[in-house]
Structure formats: C-alpha cells, structure tokens
Amino acid sequence: MEKTLNVSHSGSSKGKWSADLGNPAHRQARSGSYSPGTGAISDTHPSQTQKRHLEGVLNKYTNLLQGWQNRYFVLDPELGQLQYFINEHSKNQKPRGSLPLIGSSVAPSDEFPYMFTVSAANGDFFKLRACDAREQQMWMTQLQLCTRRHSDGSAKVMSQAEGQQKNLVNSIESLPSRGPLSSLDQDLLLLKATSAATLSCLGECLSILQHNVCQAAQQITHSHIQGSNTDNVSNWSRPKTASEGHVKIGELTRNNTATIHQPHSPLHRNKERLKDTENSSSESVDSSEEITDTEDNEEEDLGVLDDQRSIILHLLSQLKLGMDLTRVVLPTFILEKRSLLEMYANFMAHPDVFLAITSGATAEERMIRFVEYYLTAFHEGRKGAVAKKPYNPILGESFQCTWDVPQDKVRPLRTTSSSPAPAAAHSTQTASNEGLGSYRLRFVAEQVSHHPPVSGFYCECKERQICVNTHVWTKSKFMGMSIGVSMVGEGVLHLLEHDEEYVFTLPSAYARSILTVPWVELGGKVSICCAKSGYSSAVTFHTKPFYGGKVHRVTAEVKHNPTGTIVCKAQGEWNGTLEFTYSSGETKVIDTSKLPVIKKKIRPLEKQGQYESRRLWQRVTAALKAGDIDAASEHKHQLEEKQRREGKQRTASSTTWKPKYFIKEADGWVYHSPLWKAK
Numbered sequence: 143m144e145k146t147l148n149v150s151h152s153g154s155s156k157g158k159w160s161a162d163l164g165n166p167a168h169r170q171a172r173s174g175s176y177s178p179g180t181g182a183i184s185d186t187h188p189s190q191t192q193k194r195h196l197e198g199v200l201n202k203y204t205n206l207l208q209g210w211q212n213r214y215f216v217l218d219p220e221l222g223q224l225q226y227f228i229n230e231h232s233k234n235q236k237p238r239g240s241l242p243l244i245g246s247s248v249a250p251s252d253e254f255p256y257m258f259t260v261s262a263a264n265g266d267f268f269k270l271r272a273c274d275a276r277e278q279q280m281w282m283t284q285l286q287l288c289t290r291r292h293s294d295g296s297a298k299v300m301s302q303a304e305g306q307q308k309n310l311v312n313s314i315e316s317l318p319s320r321g322p323l324s325s326l327d328q329d330l331l332l333l334k335a336t337s338a339a340t341l342s343c344l345g346e347c348l349s350i351l352q353h354n355v356c357q358a359a360q361q362i363t364h365s366h367i368q369g370s371n372t373d374n375v376s377n378w379s380r381p382k383t384a385s386e387g388h389v390k391i392g393e394l395t396r397n398n399t400a401t402i403h404q405p406h407s408p409l410h411r412n413k414e415r416l417k418d419t420e421n422s423s424s425e426s427v428d429s430s431e432e433i434t435d436t437e438d439n440e441e442e443d444l445g446v447l448d449d450q451r452s453i454i455l456h457l458l459s460q461l462k463l464g465m466d467l468t469r470v471v472l473p474t475f476i477l478e479k480r481s482l483l484e485m486y487a488n489f490m491a492h493p494d495v496f497l498a499i500t501s502g503a504t505a506e507e508r509m510i511r512f513v514e515y516y517l518t519a520f521h522e523g524r525k526g527a528v529a530k531k532p533y534n535p536i537l538g539e540s541f542q543c544t545w546d547v548p549q550d551k552v553r554p555l556r557t558t559s560s561s562p563a564p565a566a567a568h569s570t571q572t573a574s575n576e577g578l579g580s581y582r583l584r585f586v587a588e589q590v591s592h593h594p595p596v597s598g599f600y601c602e603c604k605e606r607q608i609c610v611n612t613h614v615w616t617k618s619k620f621m622g623m624s625i626g627v628s629m630v631g632e633g634v635l636h637l638l639e640h641d642e643e644y645v646f647t648l649p650s651a652y653a654r655s656i657l658t659v660p661w662v663e664l665g666g667k668v669s670i671c672c673a674k675s676g677y678s679s680a681v682t683f684h685t686k687p688f689y690g691g692k693v694h695r696v697t698a699e700v701k702h703n704p705t706g707t708i709v710c711k712a713q714g715e716w717n718g719t720l721e722f723t724y725s726s727g728e729t730k731v732i733d734t735s736k737l738p739v740i741k742k743k744i745r746p747l748e749k750q751g752q753y754e755s756r757r758l759w760q761r762v763t764a765a766l767k768a769g770d771i772d773a774a775s776e777h778k779h780q781l782e783e784k785q786r787r788e789g790k791q792r793t794a795s796s797t798t799w800k801p802k803y804f805i806k807e808a809d810g811w812v813y814h815s816p817l818w819k820a821k
Contacts, residue, residue: 195219196284197233201271202226205632205645208673210271213238217284222292224260224268224285241266243289245345248282258282263345265628303344307337339623429582432544432743437480477774479763481755482532482616483541483587486599491522491739493545493583497552500608500637505675509700510710511554512635512644513670513679514722514732517696520664521717521734530660531653533759533778535589535597536785537799541755542587543742546580551740552606581605585742590801590811591615592789596631598804600813607638609817613810614648625653628666632810636818646670649683663693664716676704683716694718 196217201210213226214233222244225237245263254271256278261267272278311334317325324330478485490496495515502508587599594615602609612633619626629648636643647668654661665685671678677700684695694717700710707725714720715734722730750757758781765774792799804811 196281197230198277199230200226200281203269203271205669215270217281217288219288219291222288226268241268243285244292246285246289248285248289250278250282260285300341300345303341307341310334310337335623339621342621429544429743431745431749433746435543435742435744477762477766477778478530478532479766480532481535481539481541481759483535483539483589483597483599483755485523485532486587486597486612486614487541487543487585487742489519489523490545490583490585490601490742492518492737493547493740494551494553495737497547497581497583497603497606497608498554499635500606500639501552502554505640505642505672505677506700506702506709508637508640508642509644509670509672509675509677509679510724513681513698513700513710513712514554516646516670516681517698517712517716517720518732518734518737521737522739533755533762534595535755536753536758536781537589537592537789538753538802539755539758540586540588540751540753540803543585543744545583545585545740545742547583547603547740548580551738552581586803586813588801588803590804590806591799592785596811598801598811598813600803600816602817604817607817608636609638610635611813611816613804621652623654623656625656627651627653636816638818642672642674644670644672649681652685654686661693664696677702677709696720 197215199212200215202213202215203210213228214230215224215226216233216237217224223240223242225240227233227235227238241260241262243260243262247261249259249261251257251259251269256272256275257269258272258278258281259267259269270281272281314330314334315325317323317327317330319325480488492515495511495518499508499511499515502511581603582605583601583603585599585601587597590596590598590613594617596613596615598611598613600609600611610633613631615630617628617630619628628650631648633646633648634643635646649664649668650666652663652665654663663685664683666683668681668683669678670681679698679700681696681698684691684697686693692715694715696712696714696716698710698712699708701708709725710722712720712722717734720732720734722732724730744756747757747760752758756763761777762774762781765771765777801811803814805814
C-alpha cells in the first residue's frame with residue numbers, strides 16, 4: 143500500500159515523495175498532484191514504517207563556492223542507503239552520491255532553518271535542508287528508523303565485542319599497581335592497546351562489508367539501464383551534455399569539504415593581547431634582513447625506544463576509540479622540530495612550479511598545472527614518511543618567509559605537444575627572462591583559533607598576480623594503533639590575470655604503527671574546482687589496505703564538467719614517482735624526490751617578533767636537537783601554561799581574541815589585505 147506526500151521548495155523544482163509500506167513492487171507507483179506548500183500523509187500500518195521508501199527534493203550543501211543546491215534524494219530501506227540524483231528524471235541512472243546508513247547518525251542543525259545532517263560511519267556526511275519543519279521531521283524520522291534497522295545486526299556483534307573488551311580492560315585495571323603482575327605491566331598495557339585497535343578494525347570491516355553489499359545491490363539494480371559506465375576512470379569518458387555535467391563542479395568529495403563550525407562572536411580588539419611591536423604586518427618585513435634558511439627539517443627515522451614505548455602504552459590505555467585528541471597532551475619525544483605553521487610553508491618548496499600555473503595559455507592547461515603542483519607539494523611538506531608531529535601553534539603564533547624565484551626557472555613540469563602556443567610562449571619567456579632577476583613570493587601563516595585549532599595561511603606574488611588563501615582546522619582522533627588527523631577546511635587559489643578561482647581541499651593524515659616504527663600516510667578524497675572554466679579534479683589519496691597493497695598511492699583525474707571529458711589522469715606515489723597521462727596521448731613521469739627545492743628566506747631569531755614560530759619555540763627546538771627530552775618538555779609546558787593563563791584572563795574580562803593578519807568571513811578566515819582586493 144502506498145501513500146503520497148506532495149511537497150515544494152521555495153525557488154526549486156517540484157518534488158514529491160512516496161511512502162512504500164513494505165511492498166517493493168509498488169515503489170515506482172505515483173499518485174496525487176503538485177500543490178505548493180501543502181502536503182499530507184497517512185499511515186495505516188505503523189508497524190511497517192521501518193521499510194518506508196521515501197524520495198523527493200532536498201537542498202544539499204556542496205561547498206563554500208557552490209553553496210546549497212537542489213538534489214533528488216531516495217531513501218531505499220532494502221539497501222539501507224540514502225542516494226541522490228541531479229533531478230527526478232535521472233534517478234534511474236547511477237546515483238551522484240550515496241551514504242550507507244548502517245551506524246550513521248541523523249541530527250537536526252540550527253545553522254539554517256529546517257536543516258539536518260546525516261553522518262555515516264565511514265566519515266562521509268550530508269548537510270540537508272527541507273522546505274518546512276514537517277518535511278524535516280519526516281525525513282529525519284525515516285532515516286533514523288532505517289539506520290536503526292540496518293544497524294541492529296552489526297550493533298549486536300559490536301556490542302558483544304565491546305563488552306568482552308571492556309571486561310578485559312576492567313580485569314587489567316583491577317590488578318594492583320605493584321607486584322609480580324601489576325596493572326602497569328608492559329605486556330598487559332600492550333594487550334589493552336591492541337584489543338582497542340582490534341575493536342576499531344572490526345568496526346571498519348563491518349562498515350566496509352555493508353558498503354560492498356550496498357554497492358553490489360546497486361550495480362544489479364542499475365545494470366539493465368546503465369549500458370556502459372561513463373564514469374569508469376580506466377577509459378577516457380565520452381562527452382556529456384552541459385545539463386549532465388555542469389553540476390559536478392565541487393561535488394567530487396564529501397570527506398574533506400566540511401564547513402568549520404565556530405562561535406560567531408564579534409571580533410573586538412583584544413585588550414589583553416601582547417603588543418608585538420616588531421613586524422606588525424607582513425608588508426613591514428624588511429627583505430634585507432632575511433637570510434636563506436639553513437634548517438633542513440630532517441627527522442631521524444627511528445623506532446620507539448623501550449622507555450618511550452611504556453609512556454605511549456600508558457597513554458593509549460587511557461584513550462577511547464574515536465576520542466578527540468585536541469586537548470590531549472602528547473609526549474614531547476614524538477614532536478618534529480618545527481611548528482605546524484612552518485610545515486604549511488614547506489608545502490611551497492617548489493615555488494617555481496606554483497608560479498608557472500598562471501602562465502598556462504588555456505583554462506585546461508592552468509587546471510592541469512595546478513593539479514601537477516598540488517600532487518608534488520606534499521613530499522617536501524611532509525619530509526617523507528617520518529611520523530612525527532609538528533608543534534601545535536599557540537593562539538596568535540605566526541610564521542613568515544619569502545622565496546626569491548629566478549624568472550628563468552618559472553616553467554611548467556611539461557610542455558604540451560597538443561598546444562603549440564603555450565610552448566612558444568614559454569620559450570620566448572625563458573629567453574627574455576635570462577638575467578632579469580627574480581620573482582618574490584611572500585608567505586604568512588597565523589593560528590587564528592585555539593578551540594577548535596584553526597590555522598590560516600596566505601601566499602602571494604604581486605608580479606605574477608597570483609595568491610592563495612587557506613584555512614585549516616586540524617581535527618585529530620584516536621584509532622587504536624593509529625592516530626588520524628583530518629584537515630578540515632578549504633583553500634582558494636586566485637589567478638587574477640585570468641579572473642579565476644580554484645577551490646581545493648586537503649587530505650587527512652594518519653600516523654600508523656605508533657608502538658613500533660611509526661610512519662605517516664595520507665588518505666581521503668579531495669577536490670579542486672574552478673567554477674568559471676568548468677574544469678575540476680578529483681584526487682584520491684589511497685590508504686594501505688589491511689592485507690597487501692602499496693603505500694602512499696594517489697590517483698587523480700581532471701575533467702571538463704560541461705562535456706564530461708577527462709583531459710588528464712595521474713597515478714603513482716605522492717612521495718615518489720607520479721605518472722601523468724594527457725588526452726593528447728602524451729605521458730609524463732615526475733619523480734617528486736628529484737624536483738629542485740628552492741630554499742625559503744627567513745629573518746634571524748633576533749629580528750623576529752616574540753610570537754613568530756621560530757623564536758617562540760626556539761628553546762624547545764634547541765632541547766630536542768640536543769636530545770634533552772626533559773628540558774624540551776619543560777619549555778613546552780611553560781608555553782602551554784602561558785597560553786592557558788592568557789585564555790583565562792580574556793574569559794574573565796569578557797574580551798575576544800582578534801587575529802593580527804586574518805579576519806573572519808562567513809565560515810572561513812581570509813587574509814586582511816589580499817592581492818585580489820588591491821586590484
């Protein structure tokens with residue numbers, strides 16, 4: 143039996159959704175007519191509401207650039223998935239996206255009227271808006287019922303496993319702290335940590351299993367109408383019509399385009415702020431004071447020592463799976479000898495490749511150059527796979543540096559055989575630039591928020607009319623034998639000469655094998671998109687599977703969304719060799735470890751402000767270099783205590799922190815005097 147509810151969205155296309163009370167044969171049935179702003183539903187079989195099939199138009203948030211867009215959603219109770227399509231007419235095609243509902247959470251949000259979020263167990267989520275409170279409640283209720291129904295079986299398995307693991311932990315903790323068998327015995331602490339990691343793996347496996355079952359069911363359902371899969375990245379895609387492709391901009395990822403939620407308190411001048419008379423703005427930096435950086439930032443790739451393992455084991459035994467580590471004080475010996483703000487600067491270690499982006503003759507060429515730069519930037523920023531943690535910047539901390547880039551070095555990583563004009567232009571530029579000097583690239587980063595920890599960084603070259611503005615919220619969590627760090631936020635590259643903006647996101651990072659020889663890998667899906675040109679790129683950083691597989695893999699493709707044509711594909715290792723294949727048939731292999739590095743320039747410590755990273759952390763860095771972990775821990779503790787005292791003073795005086803270089807705009811942070819405002 144089917145009942146029909148007709149709804150409408152203000153300013154959107156008509157939508158209607160049906161409630162199928164357990165009869166799959168009736169799912170495609172429709173009745174009723176469109177009536178703006180009205181709707182009714184009756185349910186003669188309440189016991190069967192867990193199998194209700196719902197579909198209709200909802201507003202879906204894409205990203206800062208695209209904002210809210212109307213999409214046609216289908217809740218399939220048999221698959222246990224929430225799927226969405228461009229519109230109702232395309233619902234028999236492959237879904238544009240889907241969320242597995244097993245283990246997911248559905249919650250209202252007061253960010254916008256009638257908004258709610260659906261967060262899957264795998265980290266993906268949808269931000270949705272209904273047309274009114276009644277529709278919002280109906281969707282939320284049915285999503286929650288479907289989630290509960292599909293989660294019961296897995297929940298039972300997980301509940302039993304969690305119960306046994308809890309009994310094990312309680313048994314260990316009930317032992318005396320001293321004696322032949324104590325609760326602090328290294329083997330027992332290791333057992334606690336590994337049991338927590340095993341539980342985490344079990345949850346991941348169940349989630350993957352459910353996802354694969356849903357995928358298989360989807361393929362069977364749509365196989366008779368799909369014909370050929372036009373999204374298969376193993377073949378060059380056929381062109382699509384503009385109506386099929388244009389909305390793909392900015393919808394290539396759901397993992398890393400989360401909007402940062404922060405208090406919307408007004409930005410008043412902070413009376414408690416310590417005056418930093420030196421270097422009041424990046425423009426006041428005297429370039430004659432800067433010297434070439436001699437720090438190599440190399441870290442010893444050593445395993446965890448026995449005494450350090452005891453500290454880590456004791457720490458791990460106090461943590462819970464999924465626990466937010468933002469407020470957890472980690473041991474000093476796992477620290478890198480640089481601040482997180484400086485690590486962001488090191489992503490710019492190939493400024494010649496960065497500056498070459500804007501000289502691309504076509505929009506396609508410029509997008510490809512940006513993707514090439516993006517994929518080659520992580521190797522130098524991460525310094526290989528050494529799993530050490532940069533210093534957590536304190537509130538108000540900043541880092542500034544510059545690069546002098548010889549003009550004759552600004553060239554792309556490839557010259558396209560299919561586009562002779564750019565090649566000729568490049569040859570002319572190279573010849574004319576010989577001996578003409580250098581371009582100046584300036585970088586400034588600041589810690590703009592402490593809770594949550596948000597960093598803003600900005601880089602510009604006035605001569606080339608190119609700049610990039612980024613804000614990042616580092617959100618870390620405990621995963622058993624690993625630590626995951628999500629880089630939540632967005633960056634925007636501005637090519638002012640072409641009036642183009644490229645919105646991009648960042649991958650997550652994972653510290654693996656933290657009890658033996660720790661190593662780092664990147665993971666997750668990120669997107670790069672340019673709304674003006676219609677070009678976008680989907681980049682996937684692949685984490686190593688449980689069994690077999692390669693580490694540090696990355697794949698990418700560049701697509702022209704209005705036609706659906708893939709113009710470039712890339713695969714390889716982000717810290718090794720990358721192979722690019724272009725639609726012209728040309729291929730290019732880039733070894734990231736052999737790319738020339740241009741050293742940044744930075745002022746000596748005595749010329750820096752007291753809140754600049756190198757000067758602020760100098761005693762911690764010196765102690766780590768000397769191998770004096772106790773002294774490094776003490777200096778680090780003093781900085782943290784000072785930050786806590788200043789935070790309490792601001793709270794007591796009801797003053798709000800005001801960053802020096804960045805201002806709050808909407809959901810992000812923007813440099814106070816960016817290049818695009820000087821046009």
